[in-house]
Structure formats: structure tokens, C-alpha cells
Amino acid sequence: MSSPPFESLWLLFLGMGLVTYVPRWLPLFFLTRWQMPGWLEAWLDLIPSAILSALLMPALITSGEPRQLDLLRPELFVAVPTFLFALKTKSMAGTVVLGMALFWLAGRILS
Amino acid sequence: MSVIKEGTKAAWPICLGYIPIGLAFGVIAQKAGLSPFEIGGMSLLVFAGSAQFIGVSMLSSGAGFFSIVLATFTINLRHLLMSSALAMYMRSVNRSWLGLFAYGVTDESFALNMARFRAGSWGRNQALAVNHVSNAAWVVSTVAGGYGGSFIPQRAFGIDYALIAMLLCLLVFQLRDRLHALVAIISGASAVLISLVVAGNAHVMIASVIGATLGLLLRGKHPHTTERTK
Numbered sequence: 001m002s003s004p005p006f007e008s009l010w011l012l013f014l015g016m017g018l019v020t021y022v023p024r025w026l027p028l029f030f031l032t033r034w035q036m037p038g039w040l041e042a043w044l045d046l047i048p049s050a051i052l053s054a055l056l057m058p059a060l061i062t063s064g065e066p067r068q069l070d071l072l073r074p075e076l077f078v079a080v081p082t083f084l085f086a087l088k089t090k091s092m093a094g095t096v097v098l099g100m101a102l103f104w105l106a107g108r109i110l111s
Numbered sequence: 112m113s114v115i116k117e118g119t120k121a122a123w124p125i126c127l128g129y130i131p132i133g134l135a136f137g138v139i140a141q142k143a144g145l146s147p148f149e150i151g152g153m154s155l156l157v158f159a160g161s162a163q164f165i166g167v168s169m170l171s172s173g174a175g176f177f178s179i180v181l182a183t184f185t186i187n188l189r190h191l192l193m194s195s196a197l198a199m200y201m202r203s204v205n206r207s208w209l210g211l212f213a214y215g216v217t218d219e220s221f222a223l224n225m226a227r228f229r230a231g232s233w234g235r236n237q238a239l240a241v242n243h244v245s246n247a248a249w250v251v252s253t254v255a256g257g258y259g260g261s262f263i264p265q266r267a268f269g270i271d272y273a274l275i276a277m278l279l280c281l282l283v284f285q286l287r288d289r290l291h292a293l294v295a296i297i298s299g300a301s302a303v304l305i306s307l308v309v310a311g312n313a314h315v316m317i318a319s320v321i322g323a324t325l326g327l328l329l330r331g332k333h334p335h336t337t338e339r340t341k
Binding site for chain 2: 058
């Protein structure tokens with residue numbers, strides 16, 4: 001595939017960068033100057049656990065394009081002991097190393 | 112100086128996780144006709160993994176400027192929620208500093224910094240260091256991929272799992288009480304259901320809003336179960 005003309009490519013990157021940056025920046029610019037109502041603070045306090053779970057669950061139990069439910073993924077098998085380990089130890093380093101080791105092992109066994 | 116060191120030290124799981132994804136992106140972008148310089152420029156200007164993957168694949172399928180920019184916008188709109196949550200810890204901070212910080216808000220840096228802020232032992236300069244060290248790791252690994260990153264064996268040492276493991280651990284940090292666990296369950300289940308129907312990653316934002324909103328309503332009904340610790 002031939003590469004598109006140089007200028008339009010960089011223009012595209014700029015456009016992509018701009019629409020990515022604005023949602024990252026807008027709340028930081030405005031919400032830090034405004035005393036949020038209590039309910040909004042409580043809502044935002046729940047956002048991290050909601051986002052983390054929303055990022056993880058589809059990655060663990062769906063696959064393909066278009067996505068389909070897939071409960072037989074090594075990602076999921078490895079996630080269970082990794083999650084329990086994190087729950088028990090609260091150790092980031094240990095969890096990452098264990099997860100990687102188990103995933104590597106799963107790859108060797110299943111392939 | 113030690114502040115930057117602390118941030119850098121904390122960012123290692125993110126950097127480790129970015130390496131295989133960055134290499135893979137570099138390889139794909141190179142196959143789509145981008146030079147390593149253009150790959151580095153894109154990573155620096157956009158700094159968003161999934162949007163860059165989709166952008167490049169749209170580019171090679173001949174999509175136009177506006178459709179790619181619109182797709183990028185939709186994919187990255189979820190950061191709106193993350194920056195809003197981060198804003199709680201950045202009251203009356205200098206606005207140009209905020210502008211610099213906003214550039215590095217990603218799924219991963221957001222999750223890591225929120226956990227640290229919540230634990231109380233975190234300053235905003237450490238958080239800024241996390242963002243920019245992660246950005247550097249992303250730029251470098253995508254460029255390396257552009258130079259032919261296929262020399263790294265696939266799935267070496269389970270490195271592909273580094274980010275998932277990190278996010279699992281950060282999720283554990285967030286499960287402070289029954290309400291937060293319930294929100295995670297609702298949001299995770301909604302995300303799966305929505306992701307089966309809607310392509311792309313709109314499910315992250317929609318499911319998070321559903322989860323947090325239902326959580327807030329439940330909290331209103333039983334305020335005694337979740338006293339905020341402040």
C-alpha cells in the first residue's frame with residue numbers, strides 16, 4: 001500500500017491529536033476551579049472501579065471481530081488466580097509478575 | 112528529583128505493558144506505509160493506543176480525514192470521565208501545568224494515579240512523571256516496531272499480560288467496600304453486553320456511566336453502608 005502525501009498525513013495526526021487531547025484536558029481545566037456538588041464527587045468516586053471493570057471484562061471474556069462471548073480464553077483462566085493473588089497480597093509487582101508467568105505457562109501448555 | 116524518580120518507579124508496569132503493544136503497532140503502521148519518523152510523530156501527537164491502531168487500519172483501507180478523526184474522537188471520549196475523576200485531586204492547580212498533565216491521561220496512567228492519590232501518598236508531580244514516562248515508553252516502542260519489531264518473539268515471557276495484570280491489581284485497590292464492588296460488577300457486565308452489540312469501544316464509557324450512576328442511586332438508598340472516609 002502506498003503512503004498518502006506527507007502533509008495530509010501530518011495534518012491527520014494533528015487532527016487525531018486534537019480530538020484526543022480536548023476530552024483529556026477539558027474537565028481538568030474546568031472542574032478544578034469549580035466546587036463540585038457532593039453527588040458529583042460521589043459519582044466520580046465510583047468511576048475508577050466502573051472503568052477498570054468495563055475495560056477488563058470484555059478483554060477477558062469476549063474475542064473476535066465482531067466480538068463474541070468466549071469463556072475459554074487463557075486470558076480468563078489466568079485472570080482468576082491473578083485476581084485472587086492481588087486481593088490477598090495487594091502487591092502490584094507480584095501481581096504483574098505472576099500474571100505474566102501464568103500467561104506464559106498457559107501459552108506453552110495450550111499450544 | 113526524587114519526585115520524578117518515584118513516578119518513574121511507579122510507572123514500570125505500564126511501560127512493560129506498552130512494549131509489546133507499541134512494537135505491534137509499529138509493525139502494523141510500517142506495513143501500512145508509515146516511516147518510523149511518522150510513526151513516532153503520530154505516537155507523540157495522538158498518544159492513544161487503540162485509536163492509533165484503528166486510525167492506521169482505516170488509513171490503509173482508504174478512509175478519509177474526517178472519518179478517521181471522528182473515529183478517534185469517539186474512541187477517546189472516555190478520557191473525559193477519567194480527567195473528571197482526576198480533577199478531584201487537582202484543585203486550584205496552575206492551568207498550564209494541567210495542560211501538560213492532560214496530555215498523558217490514558218486508561219493505564221489514570222488507573223495507576225487514582226489508586227496512588229486515593230492511598231494518600233501521591234503528589235501531582237509524581238503523577239505527571241507517570242504520564243510522561245509512560246508516553247516515552249509508548250513513543251520509543253512504536254518507533255522500534257516501525258524499524259521491524261517482528262524480531263521480538265510473540266508472547267515472550269507473557270509480556271502481553273502485563274497490562275491486564277496491572278489493571279486487575281488496580282481494580283482490587285478500588286474495591287474498598289460493597290458499593291464499589293457492586294459498581295464494578297454492574298459496569299463489567301454491562302460492558303460485556305454492550306461490547307457484543309456495539310463495535311469499537313464505546314462500551315467502556317457507556318458501561319462506566321451506567322455502573323457509577325446505579326451505584327450512586329443505591330448509595331442514596333442505603334447511605335449508612337458506605338460512609339465516605341475523608
